[in-house]
Amino acid sequence: MERPTIHDVAREAQVSLATVDRVLNARGGVAAKSIDKVQRAVEKTGYVRDQFAANLSRGRGYRFVFLLPAGQSSFVRSLIAAIGDEAQRVRKDRINVDVRSSKTFDSAAQVAALRRIDPEQTDCAAVMVSDVPEVRSELARLRGAGVRILSLVSDVAAPGRDIYVGPDNEVAGRMAGSFMGRFMRNPIGSVLVIAGSLAARDHAQRLFGFRQVIASEFPGLNVLPVTEGFDDARRVAAIAQQAMADAPLMGVYAIGAGNAGLLSAMKNTNSAFRPVTILHELTDAARKGLRSDLFDLVIDQDPARAVTRAMSIMRDLADGATADAGRGDIPLNIFIKENVQ
Amino acid sequence: MERPTIHDVAREAQVSLATVDRVLNARGGVAAKSIDKVQRAVEKTGYVRDQFAANLSRGRGYRFVFLLPAGQSSFVRSLIAAIGDEAQRVRKDRINVDVRSSKTFDSAAQVAALRRIDPEQTDCAAVMVSDVPEVRSELARLRGAGVRILSLVSDVAAPGRDIYVGPDNEVAGRMAGSFMGRFMRNPIGSVLVIAGSLAARDHAQRLFGFRQVIASEFPGLNVLPVTEGFDDARRVAAIAQQAMADAPLMGVYAIGAGNAGLLSAMKNTNSAFRPVTILHELTDAARKGLRSDLFDLVIDQDPARAVTRAMSIMRDLADGATADAGRGDIPLNIFIKENVQ
DNA sequence: CCGAAAAAGATTGACGTACATCATTTTCGG
């Protein structure tokens, strides 16, 4: 019942320790039949490499890099905080975490930041970058050099990463649409949509899902032409104020950041009727809005959770496991007044 | 920049390795000023015990026990499946997981199962048991014997456990209440509530939260006297069928399990109008109900997530960390038609 | 200031794996 070691495997396979080592670490120079013997012995004994001992012996720890957009976005800030917390917690497991940032939405800066990642010094990198060709090819290069890549929160097309860790943004948009319609007494009228930038993959996906549901389930609702707030509170405020002045709104869907602006616009309105308001990310402004009944629902991708999950996957990838796709999916958290603290 | 070891600490503190060891492992027999010197050296060097080496040296792994209610409840089954998955994943970290079960709702059986946990063989136990005095005192005994205790999914009062890992069930009930009211075009009428058993702490908490919100936010809704379905599909079906026959229902809130019964009752109804239906746990029946528009919303406590979180906390507790309360809180997952796959 | 007790120092062998080196055996083409 004791945990089997390589010695047990060697005995079982009737080969030497050295051969077992060669097979387990794929060093080559082993006859096919010996490889077979070892593999069968591994199965029979139920051997699993002791990662503690392996790491100790290698004298190596895990070297992880997080590459995030710079800027003071509340989401990114809490992402960074979560990474710090988690990094602290896993130091005892020899995990070293390095957080770097590159200019938001600037793919040249992202490529430069990626170039600065030394494959020799890095086991795994979690990146939150644009899904554009130049970034993708740089990611592919890193992967080729042995760095495992996670795309975090915003996905990158397949050859650029090992696995995506984050929520399904199209589903997020669909949920927004569904709640939007169902929260209305009578779902007929106009809905304002404020995106950050439609160049951001996650924003575009949310919009797509949202429109889909509104069109099929609530045909009485008219989605106004999408506006872009560029995640900036003042611009968002201006857009919202203007739209509410223009015509009565039944609903507002804020896809991106800058929702402090939305909050102030809502406050300033003196209409008795308030549109159903749904937004993303549980920021301070979002909390305030929910508590004061100005916002109805927030769809949140829990940064702490994404980080925990990412870190766990990174460890497994660094230990040589293969990434099964579903592992990175992160359910969205729904917040309403009742569960926001 | 290298990771500091006890040698570095010893040098920095100007004491011997043995003394550092005595301090770090609280073996006693060390002068106060030496303890102080070592602690300062630890701070200065940033030393963090290498858990790999420590475990290797101790020759010990982690021995965790999960104690769950027996029975074929879909939730418990997926909990068990999640434990199995996670156990597989962490074998490389020398974590051994033992899953045991005790009769549901039977506190005598729970106590017996707890007695069978050998403190010498167990570092940490995650238990899903009744919050009654005899169970609590047995848990306290185990804690006294050095076993760290997590209450899983359903909480146990403070002295019986180190930390609770699971959702806030009162909040869950409040959310159910809020969605219930908001999903109605005109929230006036009767709401049927089907609990499993009000002796179960989590069910009682959900009901409490639900009633609170309905009373304060939707005074037009009348919560009918609570029925108990004992998590049994046939009984739940009978209750629902009867209630729908008795009087028109605006809403149904199913607090417990057995919702395959609710599904069939809904199917069999030939009224054009369907009450807003909200339930807990994303079981197969719940999925079917959502897809076929018979159910409106499911509040799910993701078993896999609870297990992952529990396992991570168990490791930290076993490594000697103290449990900060908030760590075990697990957000609830909200499912509607749009995000159920 | 003596002597016992307390504190501190010194040393050593695990633990399971990685990795390197050197020796020995097997395989196989010509």
Add this chain to the structure above:
DNA sequence: CCGAAAATGATGTACGTCAATCTTTTTCGG
């Protein structure tokens, strides 16, 4: 069937900590 190449065996050290043992120094009450 010889000899080179391939395959395998044998062995030792290192990683950082724990735990045990033994020795030396310090402390402090009487």
